[in-house]
Amino acid sequence: MDPETLASLTTLLRQMGEGTLSTLLIFALTLLFSLPLGLLISFGRRSKYKIVSIPMRFYILIMRGTPLMLQLFFVFYGLNPLFGIQPQRMQAAVIAFVLNYAAYFAEIYRGGIESIPEGQYEAGKVLGFTRGQTFFHIVLPQVIKRILPPMGNEFITLVKDTSLAQVIAVQELMHVTEKFASSDVSTVPFFVAAVFYLVMNGVVTRCFTVAEKKFAYYR
């Protein structure tokens, strides 16, 4: 390999590595905030008070019913004219992803929570547990076991969805890939990107396999 090709390949890999870090940052921050937020939304969605449950239904409808790309545009370009807030590109991406994924997670939690038999709550209550203790010690661990498969799907989708952040010019992996592919007129960046995404999702899949095994000790 001549030195010039080697140098450009090194540059490519370094920049794509940096793009991957941004991708991972979006991925991690999205999960960090949307997993708990989704739980809160699923509580609201299940509330017996219509004043809480109806807005939550509406929220889930909007977040799942409109394109994530539109939501990205809205957070980046729309908040300033409406509320005078201008988030930075990365901030806007994370906000949009968190709001969007929380809606999906809320529905997954809801499915899991509703699959737990009423008798578990009743046993908890009769034994003197508070509602919080019953939920967090009795119900939630069982919910987590049941929602692992759909959560795994969602995590994998998120890894790939981070590429949408390029529409507001976040320097994530896909953005860098596209830049190199068009400037170098080369297909190499595509293959490199594919490998990077596959490695990330390989790790995600592995984590879920391990988690499912860990929960396999009971039915």
Next chain:
Amino acid sequence: MSKEMVSAQNIRKSFGGQPVLKGISCSVHQGEVLAIIGPSGSGKSTLLRCITQLEQIDGGSITICGEELAREEDGKAVYADRKTCVRIGLHLGLVFQNFNLFPHFSVLRNITEAPVRVLKKSRGEAEETARALLKKMGLSDKESAYPCQLSGGQQQRVSIARALAMSPDILFFDEPTSALDPELTGEILRVIRELAAEHMTMVVVTHEMKFARDVADRVIFMDGGVIVEQGNAEEVFGNTQNERLKTFLARYNEG
């Protein structure tokens, strides 16, 4: 007369406008075994669920161990404040028809979880109690098993141990053998007999007539949301004049 542990006066309960309990008055005394029999849909479970606070009564009053859980005011039931309700609940244990064990906890943890979290016992102390209870239930070798690895009869014995670990003053059973294969009912009935011999106060909803007759100090026959007949086992099973009860018992004697 021994101490009155449960006193229910004229309790009423409807589901969606459909009355299910139509004025039930009954009491349970310390150390006695009360059997509740009656056709399916007569309100037996609902009565137990109202006393154990899984349902709220619409009218009437309930007093447990001298503390007023709900009193009647202008024809409606008014409940005590939450703290009192919780405290009263700790006097009662309930064994469910379908066990409702916690599937993600080992047998030992099923029994220790409430004493540790609710009664703030140390884990060591709770485990000691749990092991003693498991021994009594003939399940010493099962403490690290998970509920899904046990037979129905074993699961039900664990659930009895779980209830007993909270040292309730009264233990309620809602058809404890109905979800079990016939050959497994005996082991549960034996456990209840043993508890009766130790003068545990118990209320047992059951379709096991022979068991009710042998073990119960008193029997209540419910039908259509009312108590049709009550008395000692001899009065209820031996020589009742009540037509509904006669018809009900005849069905069991055939079978």
